[in-house]
Amino acid sequence: MDNFEVRKLDGHKAIVYLKGRLDVAVAGEIEEHLMELIEEEKLRYLILNMESVEYMSSSGFRVAIALLRRLKDEGGSLKISNLRPAVKRIFDVIELTTLFETFDSEDSALATLPD
Amino acid sequence: MKRTNEFLAAVSEIPNITAFAERIMIHWHLDRNTAYDVLLAIDEACTNLSTHAKTASGEPIMIILKMRKCFGFLCIRIVDNSIYYDIENAPSPDIQKNLSGEKKGGFGIFLIKTLMDRVKYKRTNNGNVLTMVKKIR
Numbered sequence: 411m412d413n414f415e416v417r418k419l420d421g422h423k424a425i426v427y428l429k430g431r432l433d434v435a436v437a438g439e440i441e442e443h444l445m446e447l448i449e450e451e452k453l454r455y456l457i458l459n460m461e462s463v464e465y466m467s468s469s470g471f472r473v474a475i476a477l478l479r480r481l482k483d484e485g486g487s488l489k490i491s492n493l494r495p496a497v498k499r500i501f502d503v504i505e506l507t508t509l510f511e512t513f514d515s516e517d518s519a520l521a522t523l524p525d
Numbered sequence: 526m527k528r529t530n531e532f533l534a535a536v537s538e539i540p541n542i543t544a545f546a547e548r549i550m551i552h553w554h555l556d557r558n559t560a561y562d563v564l565l566a567i568d569e570a571c572t573n574l575s576t577h578a579k580t581a582s583g584e585p586i587m588i589i590l591k592m593r594k595c596f597g598f599l600c601i602r603i604v605d606n607s608i609y610y611d612i613e614n615a616p617s618p619d620i621q622k623n624l625s626g627e628k629k630g631g632f633g634i635f636l637i638k639t640l641m642d643r644v645k646y647k648r649t650n651n652g653n654v655l656t657m658v659k660k661i662r
Contacts, residue, residue, distance in 0.1 A: 434572045435539050465561070467568045468632035475623050482624075496561050503639055504632055509620055 413440055416447060422454040422486070423523055425516065429462040432470030441473040445480065454486030457519045461492035471506060478510065487511070491519040526552050528593060534574040534586035534605065542571050542590060546601075549592050555599070556662050562640040563599060563659050569633035570603050570655055578607035598642075599659045606652035612637070613646050 413436050417425045426444065430436075447453060456477060463470075478488040491513040493501065501507050513519035530545050532538045546567050550560040571588055578586050589604040618631030638644055643658040 431540070431543075433539050433543070433568055434536050434576065465564070467565060467572065468630065468636060469572060471632055472623075472630055479624055479626055496557065499558070499561075500565065500636070503636065504618070505620065509624065 411439060411443055414443070418451065421525070422452055423456070424451065424453050425457045425459055425520075427459045427462065431465040432463055432473070433465070433467045434469035437467075437469035437473050441476055444473075444477060448477075448480060448484070454481060454484050455489075455523050456481060456486075457489045457491055457516060457523075459491050459516050459519075460494065460497060463494065463497055466497050466500065468504075471501075471504065474506075474510065487523075489513060489519040489522065491516045529589065529591040532571070532588045532590065534571065534578060534588050534607070536572070536575050539568060539572055539575065542588070543568050546590065546592060550599075553594055553599075559599070559659060559662055563601060563657075566637045566641050566657050566659075567601060567603070569636050570657070573610070573633050574603075574605050574607060578605065578610060580607055594661065597661050599661050601657045601659070603655040603657075604652065605655075609648055610653065611646075612644070612655065 413429055413432065415427045419425065432440070458474065474490070481488050489511045492515065493512060511522070526549065528549055532542050543564050546564055547560070550563060567590065574586055574588060580586055586605055586607045591602040593600050612634055615634040616631065618635050619628055622628040637657065641657040642660050645656040647654045
């Protein structure tokens with residue numbers, strides 16, 4: 411897929427680099443791929459690095475919520491890092507910043523994951 | 526520049542719809558936040574039509590998007606031929622119910638109402654007219 415890349419880390423962790431415009435046309439496919447990845451790699455902790463996401467509609471937010479629900483069910487967590495101001499503004503409007511742990515940098519998100 | 530266009534209400538058409546609106550807003554030199562809000566509102570309205578709306582006889586749903594600028598406001602009109610949907614009385618999204626999986630979504634209409642300065646819905650003989658107005662900075 412063109413809209414994300416994955417860097418796997420040790421200990422059931424991975425960083426997902428989302429890219430481009432996350433709208434309804436791509437959201438379903440991204441969700442399906444990432445859910446498969448969680449299943450196959452037995453991932454428990456994900457960081458969504460959104461530095462390259464220039465636009466995100468509610469379809470993208472729904473994917474993030476679905477991933478958060480899945481990882482919480484598995485006893486893990488989802489962190490979001492590097493939100494662009496335009497996207498963060500919409501996160502704030504929907505009050506999703508109260509739902510997700512968001513970080514300014516990937517390193518600061520990584521530092522909160524268990525060893 | 527063309528300011529009215531017709532699209533099929535389909536998920537695959539959403540990038541074309543937003544690209545059309547974006548071209549107009551670039552042409553008008555709208556500031557980044559205003560353009561983003563308008564783009565998102567158009568996206569959410571057309572996504573709702575593409576994923577939820579139906580017609581009585583099963584014919585395809587068509588969307589006519591019209592954008593115009595007047596007296597410091599941007600006026601966006603979305604006309605479609607689907608059966609009634611009540612955007613004005615749609616409930617606000619419940620984040621906790623979304624997280625538990627009890628309810629999915631509901632953010633689209635909330636975003637439209639929050640990001641636009643005025644939202645008006647009208648049922649006509651042939652379908653629906655959604656008018657969204659955004660003050661231009």
